[in-house]
Amino acid sequence: MTSGSYARHHRMLKIGSGVSRGVVIALLVVFLLTPLVWLVTTSFKQRVDVFAMPPKWVFTPTMTNFQYVFDKKPIVRFTTNSLVISFGTTILSLLLGVPAAYTLARRRFRGKNLLITSILLIRALPPVVILLPFRLLMNSIGLMGTHAAVILIDTIYNAAFTVWLMVGYFEAMPIEIEEAACVDGCSYFKTFRTIALPLAKPGLVTAALFSLILSWNDFLFALSLTSPSSATLPLGILSTYGMLSVGWTYMTSMCTIAIVPLLLIALFLQKYYVQGLTFGGVK
Amino acid sequence: MLSRKGIFSSKYSLYWLMAPLFIYLAVFYLYPLIYSVYMGFFEWNMGDPTMTFVGLSNYVAAFRDSQFTGSFINTATFVVAAVGIELTLGLALALLLNRETWPMRLLRTVVLLPTLLTPLVVALTWKALLNPDFGALTYYIRAVGLDIGRGVFVERSLAMAGIVLIDVWQWTSLITIILLAGLKGMPIEPYEAAYVDGASRWQAFRFITIPLLRPTILIALVVRSLDALKIFDSVFAITGGGPGTATTTTNFHIFKVGIQHLRVGYASALSNIFLAVSVGIGLLIIRNVFLSSRRKGGAV
Numbered sequence: 001m002t003s004g005s006y007a008r009h010h011r012m013l014k015i016g017s018g019v020s021r022g023v024v025i026a027l028l029v030v031f032l033l034t035p036l037v038w039l040v041t042t043s044f045k046q047r048v049d050v051f052a053m054p055p056k057w058v059f060t061p062t063m064t065n066f067q068y069v070f071d072k073k074p075i076v077r078f079t080t081n082s083l084v085i086s087f088g089t090t091i092l093s094l095l096l097g098v099p100a101a102y103t104l105a106r107r108r109f110r111g112k113n114l115l116i117t118s119i120l121l122i123r124a125l126p127p128v129v130i131l132l133p134f135r136l137l138m139n140s141i142g143l144m145g146t147h148a149a150v151i152l153i154d155t156i157y158n159a160a161f162t163v164w165l166m167v168g169y170f171e172a173m174p175i176e177i178e179e180a181a182c183v184d185g186c187s188y189f190k191t192f193r194t195i196a197l198p199l200a201k202p203g204l205v206t207a208a209l210f211s212l213i214l215s216w217n218d219f220l221f222a223l224s225l226t227s228p229s230s231a232t233l234p235l236g237i238l239s240t241y242g243m244l245s246v247g248w249t250y251m252t253s254m255c256t257i258a259i260v261p262l263l264l265i266a267l268f269l270q271k272y273y274v275q276g277l278t279f280g281g282v283k
Numbered sequence: 284m285l286s287r288k289g290i291f292s293s294k295y296s297l298y299w300l301m302a303p304l305f306i307y308l309a310v311f312y313l314y315p316l317i318y319s320v321y322m323g324f325f326e327w328n329m330g331d332p333t334m335t336f337v338g339l340s341n342y343v344a345a346f347r348d349s350q351f352t353g354s355f356i357n358t359a360t361f362v363v364a365a366v367g368i369e370l371t372l373g374l375a376l377a378l379l380l381n382r383e384t385w386p387m388r389l390l391r392t393v394v395l396l397p398t399l400l401t402p403l404v405v406a407l408t409w410k411a412l413l414n415p416d417f418g419a420l421t422y423y424i425r426a427v428g429l430d431i432g433r434g435v436f437v438e439r440s441l442a443m444a445g446i447v448l449i450d451v452w453q454w455t456s457l458i459t460i461i462l463l464a465g466l467k468g469m470p471i472e473p474y475e476a477a478y479v480d481g482a483s484r485w486q487a488f489r490f491i492t493i494p495l496l497r498p499t500i501l502i503a504l505v506v507r508s509l510d511a512l513k514i515f516d517s518v519f520a521i522t523g524g525g526p527g528t529a530t531t532t533t534n535f536h537i538f539k540v541g542i543q544h545l546r547v548g549y550a551s552a553l554s555n556i557f558l559a560v561s562v563g564i565g566l567l568i569i570r571n572v573f574l575s576s577r578r579k580g581g582a583v
Contacts, residue, residue, distance in 0.1 A: 024379065025390065032393060035452065036400075038419060039408045054426075055419035096307055099300035107297055117569055122312070124509050124565025128534045129554040132541045133315035133322065156312050159304060192300065217401040219516045224542055234403040238520060241407055248411050255404045262399040266392060274395070277457060278464040 043253035050248055065253040075254060077229075078236035081147065082216055082258075085232060088151040089158055090211040094204065096155065097162030102192050104163065105170035106178075116167070122160035127220050130156065135224060145227030153221050158211040165210070165279055169203035170196065206276040209269060213262065233258045316558070322551035329545035341552035351553055353528055354536040355560075360443060361532060362511045365450040370504060372451065373458025378492075380459065381466045395460055397453045406517040409449045410436070436522050442529045449517050454510075458503045465499030466492075505568050512561060533557050 042050060044061040069075050104116060134153055138144040143152070173196070181195045197204075222232040237258060240251045265273060323341055327334040345351050380387050380394065397405070412420040415434025424431055432438040435445040473491045482490075493500075515534045518524060524531035524539065531539075537557060541550025 021379070028376070028379075029390070029393060031452070032397060032456075034420075035405070035408045035412060036396065038412060039404070042411075051417045053417075053422055055422055096304040100304040103297060103300045109297060117566070120569045121562060121565050124512075124561050124568070126534055126537075126554075126557055126561050127513055127515070128537045128541070129319065129558045129561075130312065130315055131538075132547060132550055132554055133319040134311070135542070136318070136547070137311070137315055152311050156308070159307070163304070189299065213399065217403075219401075219403040219519075220538070223519075224538075234401055237407065238403065241410070241520075251407060251411075255401075255407065258401055258404055259399075262401070263396070266396055266399055270392060270395070273399070274460060274464075277395075277398070277460050 039252055039259075040256050042248055043256040045249060047249055065249040066257075069250055069253050069257070073236070073240070073250065073254070075236065075257065078231060078233045078254075079257070081226070081230050082232040082234075084147050085150045085154065085218075085222070085230075086212050086215040088147060089154040089215040090208050092151060092155045093158035093162050093211045094208060097159040097207070098166050098197070098200075098204065099192065101163045101166035102170055102196060105167045106175070106196075119160050119163050122156060123164075125157075127157075131221065131224055138225060144225065145230060147226075147230050149225040150215075150218070150221050150230070150232075153225065154211075154215040154218060158214055161210060161214075162207045165207050165276065166200065166203055168279055169200055173199055202272070202275070205269075206272045206279075209265065209272050210276045213265070213273075216261070319551045319554055319558075322548055323555045325548040325551075327548035329547050334548070337548070341549050342556070344549065345552055345556060350528055350531065351533075351536060354531050354533040357443070357528070357530065358512065358514070358532045358534070361447060361450075361514055362508055364443075365447045365454075365511050366504065366507050368447070368451050369455045369458050369507060370500070372455045373503070374462060374500070376455065376459040377462035377466060378488075381463060391460075391463070394456045396456075398457050398460070400453065402453065402516040403520055405449060405453050406520040409445075409452070409517075410521045413445060437526060439526045439529045442522050442526055446514070446517055446522065446530050449521075450511065450514070454507060458507060461503040461506070462496065462499055465496050469495050501572055505572050509565065509568070512564075 038055075041057065041059075043065055044063070045056075045059055046062050046064070049056050049059045104112060130153065135144065138149045138152075143149045177199070178191050178195050181191050186194075217234075218232070219234045222235055226232065226235065233254070237251060237254045240254060241248070324336060324338060325334045326337045326341070376394065380391055412418050413435045415421060415437055418434075421431070421434060431441060435441045469492075473495070474487055477487050477491060513534060514532050515538065518530050518532055518535045519538075522530040524535050533553075534557075537550055537553045540546050540553060
């Protein structure tokens with residue numbers, strides 16, 4: 001679409017005008033940002049300011065909460081555990097999901113639609129349903145309480161997402177380049193590895209990003225499958241909520257640490273994130 | 284397209300690249316699900332060495348368990364309320380932001396922020412904001428004279444609304460982002476024709492935008508509903524299913540029975556019922572929405 005028709009197009013669809021639009025947008029920004037601003041500002045507050053009524057939005061900031069969290073609380077361990085689980089899940093999901101997606105996209109065979117349907121169905125699977133028997137399985141093979149347990153269950157959902165995303169991605173790529181390579185006597189696997197994979201890089205980035213976000217944000221699986229030595233950031237954060245005596249200061253500073261990587265994604269990798277959110281929905 | 288013989292020939296390569304995924308899914312996904320079906324026939328508590336075969340009595344008990352049937356009603360209430368509000372607001376927001384100017388682009392970044400955040404962090408933030416005694420938001424709500432009794436998550440009648448509010452805050456943007464992508468791909472000609480014929484803005488919206496956007500709306504609705512069915516973090520961290528059982532969703536109820544009370548046999552039966560319902564809904568949706576959009580040539 002040319003930029004000229006694009007502009008006209010948008011004039012056609014706009015709603016509201018002038019002042020009323022401005023007011024609506026202002027209210028929206030306040031609604032969306034207030035919780036975030038409260039969270040981040042509280043992590044820089046002193047205890048006395050946290051419970052001030054009316055709420056204080058202007059105050060003398062302090063770093064003591066972060067200092068305490070780093071000195072006394074095992075934040076480094078929680079963060080390390082979250083990183084190990086997120087990256088472990090992402091690597092495993094891509095290793096399992098991407099080659100399978102390539103075959104599902106490029107080959108015709110009987111039962112293909114059934115396979116795609118069953119992989120899609122994983123999205124509808126309530127986590128708690130798989131969690132109970134999965135826990136028993138982990139118990140019996142001795143993985144309960146380890147990072148591996150969480151990685152293995154997170155990968156079910158993330159590999160399924162990777163397959164769905166990458167099937168679409170590979171299908172949208174022109175097949176001619178791969179065919180040309182095969183004329184020169186390239187094997188199927190080599191074509192996949194040396195031709196298709198490099199071309200699919202943006203799709204791979206999106207898949208990896210989603211896997212990282214999903215496992216970083218996971219709470220239920222970590223809650224049910226980790227031990228204190230493998231506990232992730234959300235579990236660490238939860239354990240500080242109840243400490244009313246310190247007035248949410250440690251909780252909010254840990255939350256702030258937990259969301260920093262997510263805010264960075266919003267700033268620098270937004271394109272890939274939006275691509276992942278809208279896949280399947282729109283061409 | 285391939286002529287080479289041997290292990291990478293077209294016949295075998297098919298299995299080579301898919302085998303790792305399907306072996307993995309068989310071991311860590313299918314096997315646990317089948318095991319869950321098996322356990323549903325037993326009376327078994329974790330830590331207790333005896334497993335007693337009880338036939339279908341776990342299932343009979345499940346349908347008589349008002350907490351379980353009640354949790355389905357709570358889940359349905361939550362999904363319908365949350366997704367309904369999110370869809371309405373999300374559509375309005377998409378139309379509002381559908382312009383390519385720099386303030387709109389900046390605003391889109393602000394809008395997508397909530398969807399990225401850790402749901403548990405979001406839950407704890409709102410829990411603190413709505414704390415009955417020290418919550419900043421509680422203070423402002425009371426200051427403008429709204430009656431929230433002893434507090435949003437303390438009052439039976441308000442707790443579910445609170446959980447819905449948090450979901451709306453975090454996920455309305457998801458619908459907006461999906462719909463914005465849909466709006467971007469819409470043709471301009473129908474609008475030109477309509478405005479030439481003297482159509483009002485509302486008529487253009489009702490008779491052009493909505494029908495053209497329908498497939499995208501459907502996908503947004505499905506994606507959001509399937510995720511809303513999984514609601515857990517905010518219930519666990521804020522209300523613990525209460526007050527009473529006002530916010531006990533099915534996910535949370537099964538978690539309580541199986542993981543906290545360790546009644547594994549009974550919880551498995553509940554799981555299996557929940558699974559059957561979810562798979563039923565999922566199959567219906569996939570056949571009607573996802574696969575049909577693939578057939579229509581939607582590459583992605």
